[in-house]
Amino acid sequence: ETEITWWHAMGGALGDTVNQIAADFNASQGEYKITPVFKGTYEETLTAGIAAFRAGEQPNILQVFDAGAATVIGAKGATIPVQDLLTDNGLTFDINDYISGVRYFYADSEDKMIGMPFNSSSPIMYYNVDALEKAGVTPPKTWEEFQSVTAPALKKAGYTALSQSHLPWIFTENFFSRHNLPFATNNNGYDGTDTKILVNSPEIKAHFKAVTEWQKDGYFEWFGTGWGDNQAPFEQGKVAIWLGSSGSFGGLMKKDLPFEFSATYLPYWEAVTKEPTQTFIGGASLFAMAGKSAEENKATAEFFRFLTSAEVQYYWHKSTGYVPVTEAAYELAKKDGHYDRFPAAEVGIKQLSLPGGKNTKGYRMGFYVQIRDVMNREYGRILTGETDVETAFKTIEDEANKLLARFGKTQS
């Protein structure tokens, strides 16, 4: 029996599902055994994986989130492209089996898939159905509608209208994709490493200025950088609309909330576009680490085959809310009536399948995890009144471009 390890960042109910999938793989055959190990947050898992690689103690599989993709893809010799791993081990691979929204996010500039899409998500708008009914409003399609109709009505009905769980992911990266705006030079970073971030744009600054107005008007509350800090007030029924991950759907269902909830697409600014586009995929993918024996690589390939089978993908999607990453799994979910039973479960994948544009394929920026840290710091300062939107975005632009230039040097 060949043993392999899988380091991941899936805590709580998500971790239980990961363990179940590993147990099912182990029970399905007698040649390979996989052991999943929870390593903490996405950031902690990536840091642990890089440190382990340097020490020659890397796991066979490392889960890396969207923000870390460029760093790990750019770390030469650290990973085996998943496409090579599968074909070298006699397994078929066709990039067109994957839904279009996930196809290229973890691919290199030649469209070769490097990371195996696993838990792909999208930020969506969850809402308290009872609260909206009480306020006499429907879920807002645009931010204009939110600020002029939805939020005042919800406030009058006794609610804080809005919270969200990840300012860099939801109000930054996906702000750019939802409005088809360029996020970085070099085709969002895919076509070169001398990339500059385009975050200091009038559209996003107008958005953050509006957010600070909503905060003043009591329409929006920011409970800190922590994911759960912003989700909890929604679960408690204090906040009526929460922007979070489609991957939180399964967890919310299991919580048996004291109100009915549903979900729909992220709003957009009509002043910016009349044709809103798809969002970027979020979540993470699995990288096969280099430096392992041929037997272990074979085991990793076999596990990837198992994991991306329509049945396992559907089980994962159904239990968690992460989107099915293959067309076959999506079809299976439809055929099984999953979306007739839970229409909100389809929002993530539908939003990823909306018409795309030149800027919606993804973004590729090295040291982006550190760039997010800069954003989180500056956004926190905006929302606590320590700085203003103009100054904060200039600072983010300057610091991000320094990080990008430093990463560029590691690539030449």
Ligand SMILES: O=P(O)(O)OC[C@H](O)CO
């Ligand atoms: O909460 P997740 O797993 O959907 O991930 C959200 C973001 O993409 C993380 O960078």
